[in-house]
Amino acid sequence: MPIAVYMLGLAVFALGTSEFMLSGLLPPIADDMNVSIPRAGLLISAFAIGMVIGAPLLAVATLRLPRRTTLISLITVFGLGQVAGALAPTYEILFASRVVSALACAGFWAVGAAVAIAMVDFNQRARAMAVMIGGLSIANVLGVPAGAFLGENLGWRSAFWAVGAASAIALVGVLTLIPRIPLPAEKPQLKKELSIYGDRQVWLSIAVTALAAGGVFCAFSYLSPLLTDVAGLSESWVPTILGLFGAGALVGTTIGGRVADAHLFGVLLSGIAASTVFLVSLALFAATPAAAITLSFLLGVSAFYTAPALNARMFNVAGAAPTLAGATTTAAFNLGNTGGPWLGGTVIDLKLGYEATAWAGAAMTATAIAAVTISLRLHRKTAPSRVITTSSATPNPAEDITKSPSWK
Numbered sequence: 001m002p003i004a005v006y007m008l009g010l011a012v013f014a015l016g017t018s019e020f021m022l023s024g025l026l027p028p029i030a031d032d033m034n035v036s037i038p039r040a041g042l043l044i045s046a047f048a049i050g051m052v053i054g055a056p057l058l059a060v061a062t063l064r065l066p067r068r069t070t071l072i073s074l075i076t077v078f079g080l081g082q083v084a085g086a087l088a089p090t091y092e093i094l095f096a097s098r099v100v101s102a103l104a105c106a107g108f109w110a111v112g113a114a115v116a117i118a119m120v121d122f123n124q125r126a127r128a129m130a131v132m133i134g135g136l137s138i139a140n141v142l143g144v145p146a147g148a149f150l151g152e153n154l155g156w157r158s159a160f161w162a163v164g165a166a167s168a169i170a171l172v173g174v175l176t177l178i179p180r181i182p183l184p185a186e187k188p189q190l191k192k193e194l195s196i197y198g199d200r201q202v203w204l205s206i207a208v209t210a211l212a213a214g215g216v217f218c219a220f221s222y223l224s225p226l227l228t229d230v231a232g233l234s235e236s237w238v239p240t241i242l243g244l245f246g247a248g249a250l251v252g253t254t255i256g257g258r259v260a261d262a263h264l265f266g267v268l269l270s271g272i273a274a275s276t277v278f279l280v281s282l283a284l285f286a287a288t289p290a291a292a293i294t295l296s297f298l299l300g301v302s303a304f305y306t307a308p309a310l311n312a313r314m315f316n317v318a319g320a321a322p323t324l325a326g327a328t329t330t331a332a333f334n335l336g337n338t339g340g341p342w343l344g345g346t347v348i349d350l351k352l353g354y355e356a357t358a359w360a361g362a363a364m365t366a367t368a369i370a371a372v373t374i375s376l377r378l379h380r381k382t383a384p385s386r387v388i389t390t391s392s393a394t395p396n397p398a399e400d401i402t403k404s405p406s407w408k
Helices: 003-024 026-033 037-061 067-087 091-118 122-154 156-177 190-198 200-220 223-230 235-259 264-285 289-305 307-317 322-349 356-385 397-403
Strands: none
Touching (some): 003 037, 003 091, 003 156, 003 223, 003 235, 026 091, 026 223, 037 091, 091 122, 190 200, 190 322, 200 307, 200 356, 223 235, 322 356
């Protein structure tokens, strides 16, 4: 495996840390910017909105551009976005910096995946992509808790400076280690790829992904104040518990990736149902520290357990449009990451308490289960006549996985 692929994984570590670290920084950001915690939570939605917009647009717009130059440009813009966030004098500037960083993040995912694939042999494609996605998992295990730790001890701006430093290291790695990648031989037929949006199964997949992700992040985005204000834990516990969520995510991804190919709908139904149960339990037992800690880990497991199946399902129903299939999945995940924190902030504003974010999240995941059930019924009706099935979406299943710009 070329060392350049591991450098891309380091870059993804920085991207993922920036995306998720605000869950442990909302209280100090809210205090410093003189805004409410729900309004500070919109910063998480701002990043997700940038990902929603950037994933499909940049996946298409950069296809004919030099890969190495594009990566250099995107990681530079991302790093500058972190610096702008660290120096932001007002909430509005911080919000804008999150959107710009997200656009660069989405583009880097799309182009970085293509570069990783181009640098390895055909039978190493899945492994190369696993290294990149591994950077995201490690971000949840180490980067997010580290950001919370820095925020508690050195101020929330120090977390942005740290991610900016990691981005600078990644930039040096891209400059020195990423080779020049030949341009694509021919431009994809966008009209053909856009036709996938006429398939109701594609829209059901988008809905399931957005609702499943949004339900979990409705509660996760406000986990820090829930742990301190409801469970009664000290702020020093927050980085550790965020690390437990990340460890659960790593466990869930590993298990889900092993069984999703053979039992795709089974993984979707069981994983989303488990998230629903855990969210309801968190709402009921949030005041019990041991329960809140345990459920944080279990939510990480269930949320990421379904991620491989959600990606695979989109490629199954939109396999004729490889350029947009992965980008659409990324956008769908981030629709959930936008709507979830917004809904959580809304119930907090209604004075329902931080535990109400878990109730709202459970309502979203329950709706996702209904959408999966509808999709399964349609699949059973049309499966005999469909060319693309769960086990034969493409001649090479690994190729499907590697075409996705992210686990999202």
